[in-house]
Amino acid sequence: MSNFSQMFVEEELARVEKPEKREPLGLLFWLCVGWIGLNIIGAIFANFLPLIDPLYQNYNALNAGPSLHHLFGTDDLGRDIFSRVVYGSRISLSAGAGAMLIGFGFGAPLGMLAAYRRGRFDSILTNVMYVFLAFPAIIATIAILSFWTPRSLLKIIIVIGVASIPLVYRVIRTATLNVATKDYIIAAKVQGATDRRILLRELLPNIAPIGISFLLIGVATVIALEGSLAFLGLSVLPPTPSWGNMINESRTILQQNPWLAIFPSLAMCLFLLCLNFIGDRLRHHFDVTEVKL
Amino acid sequence: MNGAEPLLKIRDLKVSFGMGHHEVQAVAGVSFDIFEGETLGLVGESGCGKSTTGKALMRIVEPTSGTVELDGVDLCAQKGKALRNIRTRMQMIFQDPISSLNPRRRIKDIVAEPLDCWKSVTGSARDTVVSDLLVKVGIDPQVYGNRYARQFSGGQCQRISIARSLAMRPKLLICDEMVSALDVSVQAQILNLLEDLKKEYGLTLLFIAHDLAVVKNVSDRVAVMYLGKICEIGPSNTLYEVPGHPYTKFLLGAALEADPDSPVHGDVLTGEPPSPMNPPSGCRFRTRCPFATQKCADEEPLLSEVAPGHSVACHYPLNVKTPRKRAPRATA
Amino acid sequence: MSEFDPILLTVNDLATTFQTAGGPLPAVGGVSFDLKRNETIGVVGESGSGKTVLTRTIMGLQQRTNVTVTGSVLLDGHEMVGASEGDKRALWGSEVAMIFQDPMTSLNPVMRVGKQIDESLRVRLGMSKADAKARAIELLELVGIPSPAHRYDAYPGQLSGGMRQRVVIAIALACSPKLLLADEPTTGLDVTIQAQILNLLDDLKERLHMSVILVTHDLGVVATRTSRIIVMYAGRIVEIGSTREVFSAHRMPYTRALLESSPKVSNDPHTRLVTIPGRPPNLLKLTQGCSFAPRCSYATDRCHQERPELQPADEPGHAYACWNPLPKTRKRTVKTT
Numbered sequence: 001m002s003n004f005s006q007m008f009v010e011e012e013l014a015r016v017e018k019p020e021k022r023e024p025l026g027l028l029f030w031l032c033v034g035w036i037g038l039n040i041i042g043a044i045f046a047n048f049l050p051l052i053d054p055l056y057q058n059y060n061a062l063n064a065g066p067s068l069h070h071l072f073g074t075d076d077l078g079r080d081i082f083s084r085v086v087y088g089s090r091i092s093l094s095a096g097a098g099a100m101l102i103g104f105g106f107g108a109p110l111g112m113l114a115a116y117r118r119g120r121f122d123s124i125l126t127n128v129m130y131v132f133l134a135f136p137a138i139i140a141t142i143a144i145l146s147f148w149t150p151r152s153l154l155k156i157i158i159v160i161g162v163a164s165i166p167l168v169y170r171v172i173r174t175a176t177l178n179v180a181t182k183d184y185i186i187a188a189k190v191q192g193a194t195d196r197r198i199l200l201r202e203l204l205p206n207i208a209p210i211g212i213s214f215l216l217i218g219v220a221t222v223i224a225l226e227g228s229l230a231f232l233g234l235s236v237l238p239p240t241p242s243w244g245n246m247i248n249e250s251r252t253i254l255q256q257n258p259w260l261a262i263f264p265s266l267a268m269c270l271f272l273l274c275l276n277f278i279g280d281r282l283r284h285h286f287d288v289t290e291v292k293l
Numbered sequence: 294m295n296g297a298e299p300l301l302k303i304r305d306l307k308v309s310f311g312m313g314h315h316e317v318q319a320v321a322g323v324s325f326d327i328f329e330g331e332t333l334g335l336v337g338e339s340g341c342g343k344s345t346t347g348k349a350l351m352r353i354v355e356p357t358s359g360t361v362e363l364d365g366v367d368l369c370a371q372k373g374k375a376l377r378n379i380r381t382r383m384q385m386i387f388q389d390p391i392s393s394l395n396p397r398r399r400i401k402d403i404v405a406e407p408l409d410c411w412k413s414v415t416g417s418a419r420d421t422v423v424s425d426l427l428v429k430v431g432i433d434p435q436v437y438g439n440r441y442a443r444q445f446s447g448g449q450c451q452r453i454s455i456a457r458s459l460a461m462r463p464k465l466l467i468c469d470e471m472v473s474a475l476d477v478s479v480q481a482q483i484l485n486l487l488e489d490l491k492k493e494y495g496l497t498l499l500f501i502a503h504d505l506a507v508v509k510n511v512s513d514r515v516a517v518m519y520l521g522k523i524c525e526i527g528p529s530n531t532l533y534e535v536p537g538h539p540y541t542k543f544l545l546g547a548a549l550e551a552d553p554d555s556p557v558h559g560d561v562l563t564g565e566p567p568s569p570m571n572p573p574s575g576c577r578f579r580t581r582c583p584f585a586t587q588k589c590a591d592e593e594p595l596l597s598e599v600a601p602g603h604s605v606a607c608h609y610p611l612n613v614k615t616p617r618k619r620a621p622r623a624t625a
Numbered sequence: 626m627s628e629f630d631p632i633l634l635t636v637n638d639l640a641t642t643f644q645t646a647g648g649p650l651p652a653v654g655g656v657s658f659d660l661k662r663n664e665t666i667g668v669v670g671e672s673g674s675g676k677t678v679l680t681r682t683i684m685g686l687q688q689r690t691n692v693t694v695t696g697s698v699l700l701d702g703h704e705m706v707g708a709s710e711g712d713k714r715a716l717w718g719s720e721v722a723m724i725f726q727d728p729m730t731s732l733n734p735v736m737r738v739g740k741q742i743d744e745s746l747r748v749r750l751g752m753s754k755a756d757a758k759a760r761a762i763e764l765l766e767l768v769g770i771p772s773p774a775h776r777y778d779a780y781p782g783q784l785s786g787g788m789r790q791r792v793v794i795a796i797a798l799a800c801s802p803k804l805l806l807a808d809e810p811t812t813g814l815d816v817t818i819q820a821q822i823l824n825l826l827d828d829l830k831e832r833l834h835m836s837v838i839l840v841t842h843d844l845g846v847v848a849t850r851t852s853r854i855i856v857m858y859a860g861r862i863v864e865i866g867s868t869r870e871v872f873s874a875h876r877m878p879y880t881r882a883l884l885e886s887s888p889k890v891s892n893d894p895h896t897r898l899v900t901i902p903g904r905p906p907n908l909l910k911l912t913q914g915c916s917f918a919p920r921c922s923y924a925t926d927r928c929h930q931e932r933p934e935l936q937p938a939d940e941p942g943h944a945y946a947c948w949n950p951l952p953k954t955r956k957r958t959v960k961t962t
Contacts, residue, residue: 183387184395186353187457190385191407192377205397332894338815339786446904476671476905477842481886481898488895503816506845510888510896529894547820548890549845553868561824562817565785 029281032274039271043089051083055239063257073259075249081259084241085267091235091242092268095156095226096219102161104215107168112207114169115176116199126173129166137163138225145234153236156229160222168218175210179203209286216279220272227268243268299326300497301350301465306359308342308349317569319345321521322359324596327465332491332498334512334529336505336544340566341518343501347467350499351385352376363465381411384458388470390450394442400453401427401438407460426456429493430486448479452486459494466491467499472507484511505548509533514602517541520569520577523596527603535612537605540578576607584609633803633836634660634683639696639706641675641682647909652678654860655696657935662803665830665837667847667868669883670857673905676840679857680806682706683838684723685713701803718749722797726809728789732781738792739765739777745799764795769825787818794825801833808840823850844887848872853942856880859906859916862935866943876938876950879917915948923949 042049052070058078066073072081114122144159145151179185180203188198223243229235230244238245243264250260308320320342327333335343348354350361352368361368363382371379387393394403405423408414414422424434430452432438442450451471458466468487472480484507491498502508508515509529516526517538525538536542543562564581567573575593579585588608596604641653653675660666668676681687683698685705698705703716725731733741742761746752752760758777765773768791781789790810797805807826811819827850830837839851847854847868854871856864856879864877875881885899903920914929915921921928927948935944939953 183389183393187385187387187393187454188406190351190353190380191410191457191461192380193406193410194377197410202395206395338817448904477844477883478671478886478901479904481888481900484888485898485900488897504888505816506888506890506892509890509894510892510898511894513894533890543817545890547816549820549843549849550890552889553848553872561820563821565787565818566815 023285025281025285029278032277035270035274036278039089039267040093042086043093046083046087046090049086051086052080054079054084054087054241056080063253065259072263073257075246075260076253076257079239079241081246081263084246085243085263088241088243088246088264089267089271091153091240092223092226092244092271094153095160095235096222098153098157099161099164099222100215100218102158103164103168103218104211107165108172108211110165111169111172112176112199112203115173116180116195116203125169129169132166133170137167141225142229142232142234145229151233151235151237156226156235160225164218164222168214171214172207172211175207176203179206209283213279213283216275216282220275220279223268223275224272297328300329300364301327301499302360302362303327303350304360304362306346306349306361307357308345308354309357315570318521318572319569320349320356321572323518323521323523325516325523325526327497327499329464329497330495331513332500332511334508334515335499335501335518336503336508336515337518338503338544338566340520340569342521342569343503343518344469346518347385347469347499347501350467351380351383353385381407381461382463383465383467384461384463385467385469386451386454386458386471388473390447390454390474393454394445394450396441396443398442399439400432400442400445401434403442403453404457404460406457411461413461422460426459427453429459429490430456432456446479447475448483451475451483455483455486455490459490462494463496465497465499467501469501470503473502473504480507487511505533505545506550517544520566520572522577523606524578525603525605525607526596527600527605531600531603537599537603537610538578538607539582539584539611542611631661632659633662633664633701635697635699636660636683637697637699639679639682639698640694641678641687642693642695644691644693645909649693650908651860651911652908653682656857656860656862657696658855658862658865660804660836660838662836663830663834664853665839665851666853666855667851668838668840668855668857669842669844669847671842671883671905673859673908674857675860676857677808678860680723680808680838680840684717684721684806686723718745718800718802720802721804721806722800722802723806723808724790724793724797724810726812728786728793729781731793732789734781737778737780738784739779742792742796742799745796749800760799761795764799765792767798767829768792768795769821770795786814787821790814790818790822791825794822794829798829798833798835803835805830805835805837806840807837809842810839811846812841812843819846826850844884856883859911860908861916862946863917864943864945865935866938866940866945870938870940870943874938874940874943874953876945876953877947878921878923878949878951880945881951882920915946923951925949 056079058074060078061070061074062078063076064070064074070080070082072085074080110125114125141159141163145155148155185198185202188202226235226242227244227247230242231248233248235244236242238249246264247261250257254261303326304324306320306323307318309316309318311317323346335346337343345354349356356369359369363379366379368379401423404426405419408419408422424438427434427438432449432452442453445453472483475483490496500508500511512529514527515529515532516523517540518524519540525532525536525541527537532541533545536545543560546560547562562581567577567580573580575591576585576589579589582589592608594606594608596606598604599610637657639653639656640651643650643652656679668679670676678687682694683705685708687694694706696706700716700721703720705713732738739758739761742764743757746757746760747754762773762777765776770776770788770791781792784792810826811822814822823846826837829835839847841847851868853866854868855862856871856877858879864871864875864880871880872884875884882899882901886901888898901920906916906919912929914931915933918924918928925948933946933948935946937944
């Protein structure tokens, strides 16, 4: 191509915006990330933190309000609420992470493959998943957990995890369908790329934003769900602390000791809010607006 | 150009969608040749099957029957790795420039993708090839190579697509409505670029479009499709000046020339194209053809030569004279 | 304005500015022209030229919170700019109607087409249900839809693209407007269907004594169906005149570039097309000079500094906006290379 024409194209290209500036994620985003991080560190390293033994019952300070010694006060058995909240986060976070690991670990690859392959594989699998989606998941979860004793965290993770597979499948499949019909996927096939290469290099980066966003929201949902299950007595039982069963315990002593209800609720609430906000901001940030002609 | 063995031999290609009662034959038995170094234009209105033909050649949609021979090898019979291998000799450029490129990838990676898939060229040689290609399509690789595909406009995306398709030095390039989505001035730039690259890389082009003026400017020969079949094929000048098939004549009449003094149009083609699910018997065009007779309903006309290199599928082809001798014009 | 006034529409210094995140965007800047009764005027330009915004502004569709419209649009004595919704509604359908490019999005997909035509008849003209239906079927026949009584009950999805566009035209013409704004009415339709639709519009224009503003990017359409042409670039008129004048004796280099860069059926294969370098300007960053100057091979310093106003050419009614126009006497038609 002559230099003349190239010069003109460059002139045209000079108008292409400079390496694009993405909107910064914002201070609030990073604060939320910080909070989540703090919770995670607390959950993992609780043993090494200077916390009062969560099971230790201090009969000298029953239903005590917040003080320097007991930051969040104590419950009706004299146990320190603050350390119970920190240890309790282990249950919630594990439940959230574990269940989503199962849900995404199975649901996402199946969804992607089904949407990419289409055909019989897709029809059969999707119909099966839709049948499962038709089941009221929460009721099924409750039913299964009621009968599957003794209560344990692992059981919850497994049950909620498996129950979330169809939902994850559907979301990822839809997201993949939107992308798989684009011309650049056909172009990749036509260049001779193997299916594996297309799935990993072309599809995955385009689905990842939705996937991550949904993942975070999923974690939040599972945590809330665990809380509800604990409320029903289906999660880990006391004396092991969990946010849910602490709130459950606080029911009877609400008048005397509101702190047992307030602090676990606050902890859960804040955590979920932060997760949702992060998920939302990430989705917004990665939302690639296509260029206008 | 002619006389030698064709680069691509297509025989009785058929593509159907759906099953049973809902079966639609988008391409109903199409046969033609593409010779090395030529540009064959494929025109027709919506629903005629031209895009489907292009996709079937690339096996993006599966042909139901028929053969497509590239240099003697039947593409329709290939599978798996052999198919992937053959595909590198034919590439395609799509209509929507924006969706042709992965918005989340950098353009130099996009252009390098074919090389990476096949690992035919690696390391710094690969980078050189990519830079060269980008320069050839008019994009400075130093400045813009690292930008994401989403930052570019339609015309620029189409250039990048062209660069990508040339990475493996294909023999045949199928252009599926590649300028239809572009503004007039951008369209002109891309068409000029295509001509330049065709010469430089010795490409053979199959140019699928609905815009008759664009096709005329680009093609040596033109094939006209109607409802899944080719009704006429011949050299561009002849076909446009003295069309043999009534449909071609109507089509040309309707292509309004940007000249206020041109006769507005011949007769206007009335009615709507019949549904491809239930094509008319015999000649598919007969329901809208003012010259149709009973023979047209009973017997399907086959493509037959009315002049050297010019074939028409009609029982009563319009007066086909040998074309006037034209003084050779200087082309760019 | 009496009925005998030959001028139907006067647009005076019309400007439409969008308030965007990046600043004010002057999509249409200072457009003025007249339209006579029974005249068809074409508006051509590329994307971003402002032609669609112009027609929507004339129609009165652009008055929203972040849009500023200044100037005047006088339609048969009625001022459209700044008119209230009520006033405009009274004019829509009976004085002015608009048809858009994509018939599928112009029609309500879940309402039968007959009902959609009825709507304007009953609301605007107060017809009874039976009368409206009869008139609707008449209209369907008028626009050339076969078996109109049967098609009255069809849904838009059951009709082909060409048919749908005819229905859209029927709806627009239901109350016999004096002015029809057609925004790319045949883009996307097959070439043979396009010919049918354009013929239909010509025919209806004669019968109903309408004026038409035909917006398109297809020069072939304007060459043969309009008596006057407006060429727009970056929101302004850069040339206006009779169709013949603009095609054969244009003065503004952009007009020439536009004409020359369109491929023609009469060209030989492998003809090198004349290209306009660069891209249409970013309307947010317009300079004070001529908007086309950066791409113009004839641009002088004055062109970059001062925006040219429309100046009259020799032929009455022909005007162009250029400091350095092409010479007057030239070949009759434009040939490439």
